[in-house]
Amino acid sequence: MKNGVKTLKATAKAHTNIALIKYWGKRDESLILPMNSSLSVTLDTFYTVTTVEFDEKLTEDVFFLNGEKADHTDTERVSNYLRAIRKFAKKHLFAVVRSENHVPTAAGFASSASGYAALAAAATKAIGLNLHPQELSQFARLGSGSACRSIYGGFVEWQKGVKEDGSDSFAVPILHEDDFPIAVLSVMVATNRKKVLSRAGMKRTVETSPFYQGWLDTVEHDLSELKHALELRDFTLLGEIAERNALKMHATTLGANPPFYYWQSATMEVMEAVQNIRSQGIEAYFTMDAGPNVKVLCLPEDEQKVYDQLKQIPSVKKIFTCHPGPGVTFLPT
Numbered sequence: 139m140k141n142g143v144k145t146l147k148a149t150a151k152a153h154t155n156i157a158l159i160k161y162w163g164k165r166d167e168s169l170i171l172p173m174n175s176s177l178s179v180t181l182d183t184f185y186t187v188t189t190v191e192f193d194e195k196l197t198e199d200v201f202f203l204n205g206e207k208a209d210h211t212d213t214e215r216v217s218n219y220l221r222a223i224r225k226f227a228k229k230h231l232f233a234v235v236r237s238e239n240h241v242p243t244a245a246g247f248a249s250s251a252s253g254y255a256a257l258a259a260a261a262t263k264a265i266g267l268n269l270h271p272q273e274l275s276q277f278a279r280l281g282s283g284s285a286c287r288s289i290y291g292g293f294v295e296w297q298k299g300v301k302e303d304g305s306d307s308f309a310v311p312i313l314h315e316d317d318f319p320i321a322v323l324s325v326m327v328a329t330n331r332k333k334v335l336s337r338a339g340m341k342r343t344v345e346t347s348p349f350y351q352g353w354l355d356t357v358e359h360d361l362s363e364l365k366h367a368l369e370l371r372d373f374t375l376l377g378e379i380a381e382r383n384a385l386k387m388h389a390t391t392l393g394a395n396p397p398f399y400y401w402q403s404a405t406m407e408v409m410e411a412v413q414n415i416r417s418q419g420i421e422a423y424f425t426m427d428a429g430p431n432v433k434v435l436c437l438p439e440d441e442q443k444v445y446d447q448l449k450q451i452p453s454v455k456k457i458f459t460c461h462p463g464p465g466v467t468f469l470p471t
């Protein structure tokens with residue numbers, strides 16, 4: 139309340155996540171419904187804080203990103219996203235949205251996951267909706283698929299669902315962030331190529347790659363095996379499945395038309411270094427998303443040794459050490 143008037147304002151904080159079983163391919167582009175279920179770990183290091191304030195005096199949405207007024211494209215994207223929330227809340231109000239991304243762009247994490255999770259949480263709260271996390275996950279999904287997983291902390295499964303309206307496609311928590319301490323080293327390599335964005339990349343793969351069916355035939359088995367590894371706290375099994383699943387995802391792009399790939403020579407150097415580290419008896423596994431950067435999974439007690447060896451690679455620019463982190467939280471506005 140401000141001067142007795144109910145303020146329509148809220149601030150939310152959401153963290154990035156890294157998929158261990160990848161979301162790769164949509165069955166519905168507008169509702170952002172996936173072909174397969176996926177599983178990620180929300181990370182502690184990188185996050186987005188977003189404040190949304192609805193105000194009846196506004197005649198359009200205004201968006202500030204990292205303190206700067208956003209360009210028309212980014213503002214349009216946020217405004218289109220708020221449309222679904224206005225419709226659901228039956229309130230025709232515009233808002234001022236302020237987002238601070240604590241996700242170094244160079245960190246190789248798509249800030250869309252933390253960005254849309256924080257926006258979904260702040261906007262729905264500000265407009266007066268107190269959503270169940272499951273509903274919030276569905277709103278975050280409408281912004282970006284992987285964002286639906288960042289509503290929860292720790293290890294999170296995005297259940298693909300089967301319904302056409304997407305009402306059964308949302309994330310569920312699997313394991314709390316404190317219950318399975320692992321380390322995720324985000325290894326940034328030099329990059330000089332414009333990447334195929336994940337949305338375009340998965341669309342082209344689904345539509346043209348003969349390898350995509352092989353992905354679909356095996357990904358749900360990978361998921362159940364990884365959930366079993368989490369139950370057992372079996373890091374070896376987790377790492378082996380995550381690495382195998384990432385390689386399969388990337389293999390599908392080679393069969394697309396036109397073919398494309400996300401790796402650069404530096405990516406391969408890191409992958410080979412990880413295999414070399416494993417040959418020394420230190421458990422380390424890699425996974426990659428839609429970009430050349432590599433995330434290396436290892437046990438906390440090994441993270442310094444793994445870090446030191448990866449840092450020796452000339453094409454490695456920076457390494458960020460992450461651990462399982464929290465789900466979305468609301469901050470005082």
Ligand SMILES: O=C(O)C[C@@](O)(CF)CCOP(=O)(O)OP(=O)(O)O
Binds near residue numbers: 285426428
């Ligand atoms: O994170 C994963 O599961 C795997 C990926 O990162 C592999 F690149 C895809 C993330 O896709 P996203 O950016 O969420 O796409 P959107 O729904 O089209 O916005």
